[in-house]
Amino acid sequence: MKRLINQNPSRVWRIGLALLPFAIILLLYISASEARLAENAQDKLLPSFGQMADAVQRLAFEPSKRTGEYLFWEDTGSSLRRLGLGMLIAASLGMFFGLMTGAIPLVNASLAPLITIISLVPPMALLPILFIVFGLGELSKVALIAIGVTPFIARDIQKRALEIPREQLVKAQTLGANTGQIMLRVLIPQLMPRLIDAVRLSLGSAWLFLIAAEAIASTDGLGYRVFLVRRYLSMDVILPYVAWITFLAFIIDYLLVRASRFAFPWHAQQEGK
Amino acid sequence: MKRLAALLLTLTFSSFSMAADSFKVCWSIYVGWMPWGYGDEQKIVDKWAKKYGIEIDVVQINDYVESINQYTAGAFDACTMTNMDALTIPAAGGVDSTALIVGDFSNGNDGVVLKGTDKLADIKGQQVNLVELSVSHYLLARGLESVGMSEADVTVVNTSDADMVAVFPTAGVTSVVTWNPLLSEILDMPGANKVFDSSQIPGEIIDLLVINTETLKANPKLGKALTGAWYEIMATMSGESKAAMAARTAMGVASGTDLAGFDAQLASTEMFYEPAAAVKFTESAALMETMKNVAEFSFDHGLLGEGAPDAGFIGIETPAGVYGNKSNVKFRFDPSYMQMAADGKL
Numbered sequence: 001m002k003r004l005i006n007q008n009p010s011r012v013w014r015i016g017l018a019l020l021p022f023a024i025i026l027l028l029y030i031s032a033s034e035a036r037l038a039e040n041a042q043d044k045l046l047p048s049f050g051q052m053a054d055a056v057q058r059l060a061f062e063p064s065k066r067t068g069e070y071l072f073w074e075d076t077g078s079s080l081r082r083l084g085l086g087m088l089i090a091a092s093l094g095m096f097f098g099l100m101t102g103a104i105p106l107v108n109a110s111l112a113p114l115i116t117i118i119s120l121v122p123p124m125a126l127l128p129i130l131f132i133v134f135g136l137g138e139l140s141k142v143a144l145i146a147i148g149v150t151p152f153i154a155r156d157i158q159k160r161a162l163e164i165p166r167e168q169l170v171k172a173q174t175l176g177a178n179t180g181q182i183m184l185r186v187l188i189p190q191l192m193p194r195l196i197d198a199v200r201l202s203l204g205s206a207w208l209f210l211i212a213a214e215a216i217a218s219t220d221g222l223g224y225r226v227f228l229v230r231r232y233l234s235m236d237v238i239l240p241y242v243a244w245i246t247f248l249a250f251i252i253d254y255l256l257v258r259a260s261r262f263a264f265p266w267h268a269q270q271e272g273k
Numbered sequence: 274m275k276r277l278a279a280l281l282l283t284l285t286f287s288s289f290s291m292a293a294d295s296f297k298v299c300w301s302i303y304v305g306w307m308p309w310g311y312g313d314e315q316k317i318v319d320k321w322a323k324k325y326g327i328e329i330d331v332v333q334i335n336d337y338v339e340s341i342n343q344y345t346a347g348a349f350d351a352c353t354m355t356n357m358d359a360l361t362i363p364a365a366g367g368v369d370s371t372a373l374i375v376g377d378f379s380n381g382n383d384g385v386v387l388k389g390t391d392k393l394a395d396i397k398g399q400q401v402n403l404v405e406l407s408v409s410h411y412l413l414a415r416g417l418e419s420v421g422m423s424e425a426d427v428t429v430v431n432t433s434d435a436d437m438v439a440v441f442p443t444a445g446v447t448s449v450v451t452w453n454p455l456l457s458e459i460l461d462m463p464g465a466n467k468v469f470d471s472s473q474i475p476g477e478i479i480d481l482l483v484i485n486t487e488t489l490k491a492n493p494k495l496g497k498a499l500t501g502a503w504y505e506i507m508a509t510m511s512g513e514s515k516a517a518m519a520a521r522t523a524m525g526v527a528s529g530t531d532l533a534g535f536d537a538q539l540a541s542t543e544m545f546y547e548p549a550a551a552v553k554f555t556e557s558a559a560l561m562e563t564m565k566n567v568a569e570f571s572f573d574h575g576l577l578g579e580g581a582p583d584a585g586f587i588g589i590e591t592p593a594g595v596y597g598n599k600s601n602v603k604f605r606f607d608p609s610y611m612q613m614a615a616d617g618k619l
Contacts, residue, residue: 040367043367044345044366065575131436131440216432230338231338231405231407232361232362232366232576
């Protein structure tokens with residue numbers, strides 16, 4: 001008798017088992033949606049897939065009645081612009097401060113505690129202050145992402161920099177390298193894939209900050225649309241938007257993995273991937 | 274399978290009242306709805322429920338839109354909301370709803386505020402911060418209409434009501450549309466000018482207690498108990514007697530202000546203390562005209578659902594007649610319970 005803990009699914013089974021929970025959720029949704037729609041054909045809570053497809057068709061492929069824009073793509077563009085800019089700023093600042101505090105003990109002594117404290121401030125609580133300082137426009141939305149994500153990346157990079165074996169730094173010094181050269185040739189190349197990892201891990205919070213900022217004051221964006229149509233319970237728009245946000249997040253994550261593997265193949269090997 | 278799923282979702286999304294004579298009513302903070310909280314606290318609602326042998330659970334919900342969504346999803350039998358939201362959320366969602374009690378209309382409680390100018394016409398080209406698709410948005414549209422402009426002349430920025438007061442002093446914000454108590458808070462700030470308010474479109478922003486039509490039909494007792502309780506609270510809080518002052522103080526404190534602050538809000542609210550006045554208002558032809566305006570605004574903004582081919586897609590029944598599609602009536606003004614209160618038959 002083969003024990004359960006020793007039974008490994010074959011490749012085909014593995015795929016099947018992975019798809020099973022999705023299929024069950026889908027089936028539950030469809031039957032529940034049908035049941036509710038049978039009772040009330042205009043029910044908005046659990047729209048059918050046909051209704052959702054109509055909503056996507058309308059938002060993505062027909063110009064808006066009011067502004068003549070393709071709302072879905074406008075929203076996607078605005079949100080990705082904010083997210084991209086915020087993450088770019090956060091990654092650059094995070095890398096800079098992480099590297100400095102990780103490589104130079106004097107900087108570490110003065111800045112590391114500050115970064116630790118800042119990282120403990122919940123960015124969402126700062127939002128009203130950001131609005132007053134930066135106004136309601138694009139700046140405060142990008143700033144929220146940058147402020148929320150930078151300390152996380154900085155701390156991560158700092159920790160990774162400190163993990164780099166001391167021997168490497170000593171070796172570089174015996175070869176005559178100065179501080180700048182060591183940072184440029186020893187630390188930064190090894191920290192770059194770590195930076196990509198940190199960005200991947202913080203993307204979840206970045207999305208959260210983006211959606212939250214858009215929900216509060218905005219004229220476009222994925223979060224804006226979701227919170228706007230929430231006012232009249234338009235689940236046929238909300239559900240596809242949530243699926244689309246999930247898909248975008250997945251694609252960005254995937255692209256970062258590929259970029260990391262392409263640019264730093266040694267890192268992937270190290271990680272056993 | 275299908276049954277199981279349906280059951281699961283019904284359990285999740287709607288309250289399953291085991292006892293047929295137990296009902297749930299929701300309300301949110303607003304000057305015209307504070308009486309519900311008071312009536313619950315003072316057991317006035319309980320007293321009337323007991324009189325008709327039923328149970329009524331009155332629940333306060335902090336997020337206004339959420340309360341309407343919960344009602345629409347079936348978690349509550351009745352809920353407080355404005356005439357526009359009743360049309361665009363439950364009625365557009367296929368939930369046949371009846372305005373059981375017409376409590377008041379906004380008579381200055383909603384306003385358009387501009388910085389540094391007191392002329393509405395100067396709003397042209399500005400960014401306007403407001404809760405999009407709400408009565409504020411409707412008020413703005415009506416205001417723009419009054420000076421020969423349309424929404425195309427401004428840029429509407431959707432802004433959460435929770436942040437409205439905080440953002441008004443910031444540099445980029447030049448105009449907002451909001452309601453009390455936020456409105457009075459903003460008007461106290463330097464440079465703020467009220468250039469248009471709901472007293473210029475009296476009777477168009479109406480605060481209601483909306484009840485599920487089927488529930489009401491099956492349980493007229495619920496309608497009677499709620500109406501009876503409401504007018505008892507109205508009688509208690511109106512006037513200058515000690516009891517009335519105490520009631521209004523309690524409501525003021527519950528809404529985060531005091532007696533003076535609450536009375537100031539009441540001053541810009543046309544409360545129907547007497548059921549007869551509410552009946553008269555409901556029966557007037559003006560109400561039908563208002564609902565037509567509201568339906569057209571809602572249709573223009575896509576709020577009646579995508580299946581809606583025109584503004585009259587959802588029928589609205591008022592005592593003066595039906596506006597729109599007679600075979601798809603989903604929103605009804607029914608003065609009969611208020612009439613019973615006026616006749617002293619509750």
